[in-house]
Amino acid sequence: MRHALLCLTLLASASPCAAQEAIGLASPEAVARSGLLQHILPRFSLKTGIRVIADPEGPMELTTVTDNAPVFRRGDVVYFLHTDGSERQERFRDWLQSDVGKRTIEAFVPQDGPAYSASFETEEAEAAPQFNGNAALGAKLSLEKCGRCHVVGEQNRMKGIGSTPSFGVLRALSDWDSRFQSFYALRPHPAFTQVEGITAPFDAERPSPIHPVTLTPEELEAILAFVAATGAADLGAPLIMK
Structure with a gap:
């Protein structure tokens, strides 16, 4: 009986991060291999108490298919975050697009390839000049x-x-x-x-x-x-x- 009460006491006093089920995040192989997720996910969890883990079957997904505003890019490839609209998942999206999240993304230095950027120019690019010569x-x-x-x-x-x-x-x-x-x-x-x-x-x-x-x-x-x-x-x- 005392053991059961002790377990209940520990559960009641556990941090929100430990008490809540982690949210899985699926991502393209290129992102997973780069090490970006290992850099940003623990920092998000530390700030918010919401655990997000890399999971190929997760309900959240980083994809190159357009879905609202982008969250980051690498070279010419732009990534978007798909969520199911739940509060915790939307909070992760909001954090990625916040100043703190952007700085966290851009602070990551990959071992290979270009760095990630969370900044996007909103000005319309000028049309490239066209020449009809051979x-x-x-x-x-x-x-x-x-x-x-x-x-x-x-x-x-x-x-x-x-x-x-x-x-x-x-x-x-x-x-x-x-x-x-x-x-x-x-x-x-x-x-x-x-x-x-x-x-x-x-x-x-x-x-x-x-x-x-x-x-x-x-x-x-x-x-x-x-x-x-x-x-x-x-x-x-x-x-x-x-």
């Missing part, structure tokens, strides 16, 4: 016309001039399209570049100091199409060029 031809022309100064890609990775930005770096600029469209007017290009029907002939008394770069408008359009399809260099922070 990108394959543009790749060839870029090497032929620009490759002696600029690193265009892996094909001439070791052949550009060190002080001249690569196509990848230029592509990372927010105004890359306008720079490429008017490159022939930007120093030092006017001294040695001719675009048919657009630029004036060289002054007879000031000839090109190097073998001239000559282009037709169609060839320029092809180069623009190639650059538009080229990946930007990862600079780690926005680059500002005068």
